Amino acid sequence: MALMTTDAPALPDWDKLSFSLTQTDTIFECFGDLDSDPQWDEGAFKPFENVSISPAATIFSYGLSIFEGLKAERTEDGKILLFRVDRNAWRFGHSATQLRMLNFPEKRFITAVTELVRRNERFIPPAGKGTLYVRPTLFADEPQLGLRTARRYRVLMYASPVGAYFSSADAGVRLRVLEQGRVAPGGTGSAKAAGNYAGSLNRREQMHVEGFDDVLFLDARDAQFATETTGSNVFAKLKNGILVTPKLNDQILPGITRESVIQLAKEQLGLTVEERPLRIEEILGDVSELFCTGTAWTVRPVRELQYRDEITKFDAPDVAVQLLQSLRAIQSGEAPDRFEWIREVAL
Ligand SMILES: Cc1ncc(COP(=O)(O)O)c(C=O)c1O
Structure with a gap:
């Protein structure tokens, strides 16, 4: 898949969805710094494109990265529903704390996920065909050589329509x-x-x-x-x-x-x-x-x-x-x- 393009990505065949990545319209990106006030910038919704990151970013050597996974779904009467996004927001913070990373406020998590779903609305499958899977990530993008915790972080969120996780395991x-x-x-x-x-x-x-x-x-x-x-x-x-x-x-x-x-x-x-x-x-x-x-x-x-x-x-x-x-x-x-x-x- 060519992730460099800014052309509007094509919709998938709703009848052939699997649990795999489909490029959608919009991602969310937000930068955090322990030493600034406020610690997180406003964040921005951007086209689904490659992002820029230092080759020395802490994540590459020391793996400081956490993520979440949740689903939005279209109902028969056309509403869009998110399931327990508040619990994912809580767990995002819990995971960040476990790795001594900068926490992303729960309210901002919920607002960003909701807006991301709204902006990728055309990729939410018709009722009964699948869901829009949202993948929020948080990682240390601070360039550094030595092993230590980081002071600079990034949140990236993207979404992809998905079908079943197992293609042929209905019998278990x-x-x-x-x-x-x-x-x-x-x-x-x-x-x-x-x-x-x-x-x-x-x-x-x-x-x-x-x-x-x-x-x-x-x-x-x-x-x-x-x-x-x-x-x-x-x-x-x-x-x-x-x-x-x-x-x-x-x-x-x-x-x-x-x-x-x-x-x-x-x-x-x-x-x-x-x-x-x-x-x-x-x-x-x-x-x-x-x-x-x-x-x-x-x-x-x-x-x-x-x-x-x-x-x-x-x-x-x-x-x-x-x-x-x-x-x-x-x-x-x-x-x-x-x-x-x-x-x-x-x-
Ligand atoms: C290791 C692991 N355990 C359990 C779960 C189930 O968690 P949840 O029900 O929140 O998706 C997941 C999926 O996120 C997982 O990756």
């Missing part, structure tokens, strides 16, 4: 359990830090080659407890009907879908939900349904899990399907927004 994904952590104990695991993803890619690609859709990382201290996949949180429905999800800790991203699914399971499905350590043996012996949650993954059943040489198959999804339907109904505006999760973008 196949996961491989890795007896290793995704992140270091006591490290940046609860942040949406770019480096966490960089470190997970090699093993995931190896497992793709072996035919798995993704991997389930165990905890980095004992390699005994489930944490998360490369891009989603996990839930297990025990044979006794209780829903369990790993308790948040230094190795698990506080997923916004996770948080929403816990609330839906309790308040809409009347399930008991436990947030606690989840042993891999418990998953192999006591679980009837396993599923993953995330903005890109939505609610995705696990069909099969391989741990060492042992393959465990799970029941056909039932709770996962109900949760997916409840969640999607709210996100798409079909069901009333009883939890106040939705923000309408005024056109």
